[in-house]
Amino acid sequence: MSAVAARFADGRLHLQHGPIDLIVEAFGVPDEVERAYAQAIDRFGDILPTLVGELTVLRRPMGQAYPLLQGPVARRMAEAVWPHRARYITPMAAVAGAVADEMLQALVRGRTLAKAYVNDGGDIAIHLTPGQSLRAGIVAQALDGVALLTHERPVRGIATSGRGGRSFSLGIAESVTVLAATAAAADAGATMIANEVNADHSAIERRPARLLDPDSDLGELPVTVAVGDLPPEIVEAALDRGLTEARRLRLCGLIDSAALSLEGQWRIETGGTPLALSEAG
Template sequence: MSAVAARLDDGRLHLQHGPIDLIIEAFGGVDEVERAYGQAIARFADILPRLVDELPILRRPVGDVRPLLHGTVARRMAEAVWPHRTVFITPMAAVAGAVADEMLQALVRDRTLDRAYVNDGGDIAFHLAPGQELRAGIFVAALDGVARLTADRPVRGIATSGWGGRSFSLGIADSVTVLAATAAAADAAATLIANAVNLDHPAIERRPARDLDPDSDLGDLPVTVAVSTLPPAQIDEALDRGAAEARRLCVTGFIDNAALSLQGRWRIEPVNRHSALMPAARTTFSHLENSAAICVAQSSGVLPTV
């Protein structure tokens, strides 16, 4: 199957190749936007083939393989997870975010754009020119929040992970949404925090990842396949563990903010007046002309608007 490029009715660019499905939008002069889209289309053609070439290596722990990787997306993946190599983690933990980062770089290279984003199934890379900003709506069962992304802050990536998402999780979080300097860094951190939202309880069903997908990079590790209703005390215990990991990643500078959700309860770490991510009144965001509206295709959602 070859890569497919199409324009949506609202003008956004849709790129799809196998499991990679991107929504791209750029803001600026008409000519600059069209050239940017052309650059993105040209770069997209070999993203998946190069990843497939290195897939056996990418499924191994990053501490064993980082020097062996050659493709630019593969190296982005390894760079994002390398700081976390003291725990079991493979470059695959950052694949969607790394693709978004690589495609954003291709989109904006030598172009004059006000704002742009690449949404890879909910892992999103952003470009903001000086003075520009985006607002990202966070949607989970019990939280509507908003992340105000401004050009003077280092956040250029958002990612979401959880046991009901596209990838396997060792934890039980319904969702963990992370803001970080890059989409790949956010992707890796969201994986780690979602894994940390965890505890042992009869309501949680797990199976070896290999039983669900023989090619999974998680091998025989038990991944979550179902979570029945948990007592409130156990929900809080699991969220406390995830929040502690989020705080650690914030203190060490790996992330800016994280929103964690489990069975109707949620946490934001850290919550202070400098945080980009804050609760907001319940509202419905939609794609608006001359805005950046993005919907995450996962159990939770991130929707940057104006």
């Protein structure tokens, strides 16, 4: 299957190749935007084949030896997950964010754009020039809140993890949205925090990842497949565990902010980026 590029009616660029599905939008003088889109299209075709060539290494858990990787996206993935290597994590935990980062770099290189973003299934890399801002939605079951991203803040990436998403989760969070310096860093951080939103209860169903997907990088680890009604104290304790992890990552400088959701309850950890939840949230 070849890479496909198309335009939405509103002018946004849509790039799709196998499991990679990107929405790209740039803001600026029309000629600059068109040149930026052409650069993104030119870069996109090589992303998936290069990743596939290194999948064996990318699916291995991080250990004490830094993995030797060739492709720029693979290297971004390894860099993002390396700080979390004390716990189980593979470079695949940052794949969507790393693709978004790489494509954003291709989009803006040499161009004069006011702002831009690359959205890889909800993991978003962001470009902002002075005076520019971007509102990003925080979604669990619906649009539950908004993060205001500005040029002055260090956030250039946002990612969401949790059960029910595109990837398996060891935890039970409905969603964990993380803001960080890059989309890859946000992707890895969201994975780690979502894994910590966890509990032991009969209403939680888990299965080994390999039974759901033989190619999963999680192998025999039990991943969450369903969560029934949980007692309020279990929900609170699970969210508090996730919040503790989010605070640790923020204090270590690995993330800026996080919003955690489970059964309609929320926890927020912020280093300064405004996060606003709706009244329902």
